[in-house]
Amino acid sequence: MKWIHKVGLAAERDGQLLVARKRGLDTFILPGGKPEGDETDLQTLSREVIEELGCAIEQPILRGVFKDVAAGSSESVVVVRLYSAKLVGEPTPCSEIEELAWVDMEKPGLKLAPSISNRILPFLRRKRMRRNSKMKAGGQSPQGVFESI
Numbered sequence: 731m732k733w734i735h736k737v738g739l740a741a742e743r744d745g746q747l748l749v750a751r752k753r754g755l756d757t758f759i760l761p762g763g764k765p766e767g768d769e770t771d772l773q774t775l776s777r778e779v780i781e782e783l784g785c786a787i788e789q790p791i792l793r794g795v796f797k798d799v800a801a802g803s804s805e806s807v808v809v810v811r812l813y814s815a816k817l818v819g820e821p822t823p824c825s826e827i828e829e830l831a832w833v834d835m836e837k838p839g840l841k842l843a844p845s846i847s848n849r850i851l852p853f854l855r856r857k858r859m860r861r862n863s864k865m866k867a868g869g870q871s872p873q874g875v876f877e878s879i
Contacts, residue, residue, distance in 0.1 A: 731805065731806070731807055732800075732803075732805060732806040732807070733806070733807050733809060734764070734800055734806055734807065734808045734809065735764065735765070735808075735809050735811075736762055736763055736764055736808060736809070736810050736811070737762045737763065737764075737765065737771045737774045737775045737778070737810070737811050737813065738759075738760035738761070738762035738775075738810045738811070738812050738813070738850075739760055739761045739762050739775060739778075739779060739787070739812075739813055739814070739815060740760065740793060740812055740813065740814045740850065740854060741761065741814070741815070741817050741821070742814065742835070742854070743832065745834060745835055745836070745858070746832040746833060746834055746835060747832070747833055747835050747838075747846075747851070747854065748760075748761065748817075748821060748830065748831075748832055749761075749830070749831050749832075749833055749838075749840065749842065749846070750782060750783075750823070750827045750829070750830050750831075751827070751828055751829040751830075751831075752826050752827060752828065753826050753827070753828040754828075755801075755802065756841055757801045757802060757841050757842065757843055758829075758831060758833070758840050758841060758842050758843065758846070759801060759842075759843045759846070760810070760812075760843075760846060760850070761778065761779055761782050761783055761821075761827075762774070762775055762778045762779070762782075762810075763778040763781075763782075771792070771811055771813070772790055772813075775787065775790060775813055775815070779815075779817075781824060781825045782823075782824055782825055782826070782827045783817070783819075783821040783822065783823075783824060783827070783830070784819065784821065784822045784824045785817045785818055785819040785820070785821050785822075786817075786818040786819060787815035787816065787817060787818065788815060788816040788818055789815055789816050790813045790814070790815040791813060791814050791815070792811065792812070792813055793812045793813060793814050793853070793857075794812050794853060795809065795810070795811050795812070796809070796810045796812060796845055796849040796850055796853070797809045797810070797845070797849075798843075798844045798845035798848050798849050799844045799845075800843075800844075800845075801843035801844060801845075808843070808845050810845050810850070812850060812853075835851055835854055835855055835858070836855070838851070
């Protein structure tokens with residue numbers, strides 16, 4: 731079994747998650763990628779977001795670590811260190827990215843990588859439900875909570 735370690739970005743807006751499709755593939759993944767050399771997670775994420783989306787990020791927060799079967803390879807496991815952050819600029823497909831999409835977090839409607847469908851979206855939906863119920867109750871949503879699945 732091959733292990734692939736990646737840093738991914740969960741960019742959300744209005745109940746939607748930003749996903750990307752690389753040229754020649756039919757599965758959507760999160761923006762982000764593999765560290766190069768001695769890069770930290772945040773260096774990797776910043777570099778990848780600039781390369782893939784033409785944007786910068788602000789206020790990145792580690793949300794958790796998720797593992798699942800890698801997209802397109804039942805012989806590989808992907809481990810995603812998931813961050814949320816504000817995008818600075820309007821995302822545009824760059825580099826190897828052919829298409830970007832904002833998918834509904836409840837009903838995505840696109841073919842997503844297993845790590846997104848099976849692990850990350852359920853996690854993000856639970857976080858949104860907790861945040862919404864705290865806001866309705868007059869509380870504040872905590873930032874930077876770490877959960878691992």
